[in-house]
Amino acid sequence: MSDYKTIHGVNVRDYTADPDNPIIGQVWYDKTAAALQFQFPSVTTAGAWRTGGIMNTGRVELAGAGTQTAGLMFGGHDSTAVTGKTESYNGAIFSEVADLNTARNGLGGAGASNTSALAFGGGAPADNSVADVTELYNGTNWTELNDMNTARHFSGDAGNATAALVVSGDTGSLSVNVESWNGTNWTEIANVNVAREFGASNGTTTSSLFYGGSPGSGSVANNESWNGTSWTEVADLNAGRYNWKGIGASNTDALAASGYTGTANSALVELWNGSTWAETTNVSDDGNGFASSGSTALGLIAGGNGRANNNVSEEWTGAGATVFAWSTGGSMNTARNLNSRAGIYTSALTFGGGNSAHTEKYNGTAWTELNNLNLARNSISGFGASGDSAIAAGGYASEAKAETELWNGTNWTEVNNLNRATSAATGIGIATSGLAAGRADPSVTAQTETWNGTNWTNVNDMNTSRSGGGGAGPNNTDGLVYGGYTVTSNTELWNGTNWSEVNNMNTGRASLSSAGNSSTAALGFGGGSSVAITEDWNGASWSEVGDLNTGRTQGNGTGTSTNALAFGGEIPPNTGATEEWDSGISTKTVDTD
């Protein structure tokens, strides 16, 4: 029998417990546990859907192209008529761009990104007609190119702007006809076996799949595979559905989401591996007539009938996504609540809180006491890039304060005051460019001031008054505020001039902690009655992720959405407990039975 070294070229080393810095795949013998162990990455075992951005124009039977973070949605039927409206998606926000030259619904779409897409066929000039029109989007405008040979709507669609397929559909009657686009012309190729409309396709001109659809009434589960030469019937869907769009790279990689069964919308989602369909995580909001883009790893569906609204989208993240979790870090030297924050995961600062002037710096392992604030207070609006550079603005000490102090890594220096005395404002930014939003005392307001490194300026109020909200963002022109007192889940985005409301948190709460140096990637955690709930913001929506180990309220946090700290607060009583949020590697014991 070969031993481990003969097979792998190395011996298995003994450790008292675990190695200090194990790497993925490393195998060792844990003498304490008397077990052979190895490292593996912590990733999800199933995919998940979460709310995406909101389109500016709700519609149905539109088409899509591109990816989850660079998608293009075009055409469709809005509340009154067929439309040529086109919207570009960046993974968070839909923006209107140039319209199609020919408005239409039930059209086909293909393309690699939001700057390279093809639109073909559809219902135009009215939704019961059929069109052969082809248009190319170059990131700025749509341009008409050569027509298809056979006008149609409600076809399958696959490929990109220079190599696309239009599959079956309704040409006036159901058709088995398929055409291939080479960047200049459409050419008829081998027919599908079963004619249907509203079927879904994905892949390329040499490797595609065509599934579901309607033969005129009801749905079918048929699934056909294209190898560049012919269509072959392969394993059916678990449930027939139609009026949908497919996602996937080839005839061995597809995601079939939601759709209409013939009697109702379905939330069912199926993944194709080349031989079978496997049911996976349902969509949150079922519907039909939506557009799709992206891949089976990162997909997007947008618009459609029967959903909460015809302007909503959902984003798919396939299995294998990194799992983040909280673990304990070094505790603060002085437990306190209403403490403020600045910095990042490996260089953080907390100051004030309770009735103190304490300042402590975290180096990724332990907190060290440094020089005190000049003015002891709590509920300070704090922000800064690191443990060596921060602003402490306002706060509460018998009354709301306007004092502002600058931290240089060693000492606090008084600088220009806020225009209005303010406690429990949300602080965002760095020492040379920040903002303070909201106020607790003497009343809760929506006031906002921006800091340019020298002076505070009054700017437009938030839409919702609050104090002690979470905050994330890089500077005084880009920020996100969420939650706060009075108990709200409301989330607002600051663009340097105005606040706009975006999707709410799942759990509204006061006195939450937060982290994030970007308005498109943030965390909110704790708050309320010392809850442990953590939510992740991806620029479009909030999603619950792993709980804090120590639920707390009136604490604080800093860092990014992938490397964050939670520190201080009240359990009750006050705590100095620190937790670190990051991705990790898990250890598994080898089963030798």
Next chain:
Amino acid sequence: MAKTYQYCVAENWGKGFIEYDESHRITFASFPGDVWQVPAYNKHANLWIAKVAGTVKTKDQAQTIVTAKVDAVQTAWDNDNVEGESSDEKIARLGAKPSDITLEE
């Protein structure tokens, strides 16, 4: 009825008290008085209690510890007043009065 949770008392010493891998495998909840709730009949939870030298408590024993701590902070909250301050202003200054906590079996 089978228990869902088990309780122990253990002081959080900071780094290494709960590691990423443990947090990933076990759902922790902490309560006043250094009381920790982890899943019952769970190998990883048992190993964690052993690692932190936790003193195992019954649910009732844990409840007594938690209640005593909560009573103390509720009294402190009641006694922390500023002349002329409204109840809303007090909540904005201190946060809501800490609530009673009831542990689950």
